[in-house]
Structure formats: C-alpha cells, structure tokens
Amino acid sequence: MVAIEIGAATAAAMSADPIPREARRVLHGLASAWSDVADSRELEVVPLKGAMTNEVFQIKWRTSADDSSAPRKVLVRIYGEGVDLFFDRDDEIRTFEAVSRHGQGPRLLGRFPNGRVEEFIHARTLSASDLRDPDVSALIALKLREFHGLNMPGPKKVLLWDRLRNWLKAAYSLCSSEEAKEFCLDMVEDEITNLENVLSGEDQRVGFCHNDLQYGNIMMDEETRVLTIIDYEYASFNPIAYDLANHFCEMAADYHTETPHILDYSKYPDLQERERFVQNYLSSSGENPDSAEVDNLLQNVEKYVLASHLHWGLWGIISEHVNDIDFDYMEYARQRFQQYWQRKSETFG
Known part of the structure; x- marks a missing residue:
C-alpha cells in the first residue's frame, strides 16, 4: 500500500462520508479520552491515495481554539474487497500487534468490522x-x-x-x-x-x-x-x-x-x-x-x-x-x- 494526501478538490468530489458508522464510533471513543481535543465529533477526513488493497484516511481533530496548535491525528484503514483470498485478516492483525509490541510500527488503536484505526506515524x-x-x-x-x-x-x-x-x-x-x-x-x-x-x-x-x-x-x-x-x-x-x-x-x-x-x-x-x-x-x-x-x-x-x-x-x-x-x-x-x-x-x- 502507498498513501499520500490528495487535494481538497479531489477530496470534496469523493463520498461525503466515506467513514463507516462503526468506525466513527471508535474514533469518537478515542477522541473523547483525549482531554486536548476540542470536540471529539468535529473531525476532518483526509483521503489518502495510492493504496492498492485498502482505502486509507487521515483523521484530524482540532486540539484548541488556537488554530496554530497541532491537531490530533490517526489513520483509518478500510479493508478492500476480496483480500481474504490473499491472507487471513486475523493473522494479519496478530502480526500487526506483535510488530507493534517489538516497537517496530504503529500501534493498533481500535477495530471495526471492515477496518481498523492505527497510530499516525509522524514521518x-x-x-x-x-x-x-x-x-x-x-x-x-x-x-x-x-x-x-x-x-x-x-x-x-x-x-x-x-x-x-x-x-x-x-x-x-x-x-x-x-x-x-x-x-x-x-x-x-x-x-x-x-x-x-x-x-x-x-x-x-x-x-x-x-x-x-x-x-x-x-x-x-x-x-x-x-x-x-x-x-x-x-x-x-x-x-x-x-x-x-x-x-x-x-x-x-x-x-x-x-x-x-x-x-x-x-x-x-x-x-x-x-x-x-x-x-x-x-x-x-x-x-x-x-x-x-x-x-x-x-x-x-x-x-x-x-x-x-x-x-x-x-x-x-x-x-x-x-x-x-x-x-x-x-x-x-x-x-x-x-x-x-x-x-x-x-x-x-
């Protein structure tokens, strides 16, 4: 998978709400636990392009009334169709968690039926x-x-x-x-x-x-x-x-x-x-x-x-x-x- 941010015009042309309801519940729960998030339901969805298996989105929350403050960010991954032909998703999740425990990758922050929420890597x-x-x-x-x-x-x-x-x-x-x-x-x-x-x-x-x-x-x-x-x-x-x-x-x-x-x-x-x-x-x-x-x-x-x-x-x-x-x-x-x-x-x- 490759992912980069796409322009605002392209993003606007996409679905108004590409994030599934179950994923929004997970995101709301995460943001509600962060005291610096101004409004846990006021989130910005930034589609990332270049993915060849999944759909990937960057999620941002404003952290204060000061527009210059850094927003909170996570990554939402929505699984592509037919991936069960390539690998077992439960095995992949276990691998993801094990690699994370070794300090080698992003942390798993939450799961929903057809995807997950990951730590956003600032790199x-x-x-x-x-x-x-x-x-x-x-x-x-x-x-x-x-x-x-x-x-x-x-x-x-x-x-x-x-x-x-x-x-x-x-x-x-x-x-x-x-x-x-x-x-x-x-x-x-x-x-x-x-x-x-x-x-x-x-x-x-x-x-x-x-x-x-x-x-x-x-x-x-x-x-x-x-x-x-x-x-x-x-x-x-x-x-x-x-x-x-x-x-x-x-x-x-x-x-x-x-x-x-x-x-x-x-x-x-x-x-x-x-x-x-x-x-x-x-x-x-x-x-x-x-x-x-x-x-x-x-x-x-x-x-x-x-x-x-x-x-x-x-x-x-x-x-x-x-x-x-x-x-x-x-x-x-x-x-x-x-x-x-x-x-x-x-x-x-």
Missing part, C-alpha cells in the same frame, strides 16, 4: 527515488535486517510456496479461459515446483519477511533519520533472499505517476547497487562478511526474483477480479509474467 513516506539514494538504501538494509530478526509468534516455516499454489488456484477460479491461456496458467504449477526444488536445496537463511517492501511501505523521520516499516498484510517467515529480491524488483515501480501500473525494469538495481545493499545488510549486526558470503546471497536473490514475479503476477490477476481500486492490475500482471519468462531463461538458461 514521511519514502518516494521511488529515495530507494536509489545510497544513504537511504543503507538505512533500509539495516532496518530490514532488524525486521528479519523479529521473534514472531507461530511456526517459523517458509510460506512462499504454499502461498503461490493457493494464489494459482484462486487465479484459475476467477479468470476466463482466455486469460488463463494468455498467462499460461496451466504451466505455472510446474514452474512453482521447479523453483521450490532448486531453491530449497540452497543454503537458506529464513527470517520474518515483509514480502512487500516497496517505497510506500517505508517511512522516515526527517529529523532522526529513523525508518519505520509499515503494512504487514503479506508478512510471513520466508527466505531472506526472497525479501531482498522483492525489494529490488520494487525499484522498477513508481506508483505515483499517471500510469502507476507501468514498471520500468531498466531501473532494476545494477550489480554494484545490489552488492552495496547486501554488504550493508550482512554487516549491520557487526559481522564482517567475506566476499563468498556476499556472492552467495546475491546469487540466491537473483533466483528469488523469479518467485517475486510469479507472486505479484498472480496477485494482479486475482486483484483484477476482486478489487475496485483504480489500478490496471491485469497489465501489471502481464509485465510481471513477461519478466518471469525472460529472467528464467537468463537465470537458468
């Missing part, structure tokens, strides 16, 4: 260009290593391959025979199995992975330069090489253009960038990795790029049929599958 969301800044990239590598080391509840088993098979079944059940033929879905089961067989034989380091580390899911406090990773809907235990591969793939995207679904793979990081990121990642805990360790992880990352393309290609096909958000999911899926077949021949010959 800016990164941009696509930030990922190419060597200093910011180094901070991301350090934060990702920290995230991978979180002691999370539940079995610490790799989820990737089961998820791909489940999503393939969902894609088959939703798309037309023409779409299934276009994306060669009858071949994907074997592709998943072949990838699993090849990669499971490698020396794998498994950690708690974000699995969706695009720029919009990383926030930075400009004063302290502290990063916060947000949105854990797809988070699970996986090979850390997969998480790095997915992050590198996201450098091809800019979700805040007129064509947010278009990917530019000329922006995929070159070997020098990838080496720098892996070196920063491995050395972040005080280790001094040798060149063989760096090279081994780099090679695994490049193989897991294929799994990332299958993952988001299937996600795009499913989303096209269950989500009403204004995003060309099918074209996005086409690009990911095209990259899969192209990179497969380059990676394995």
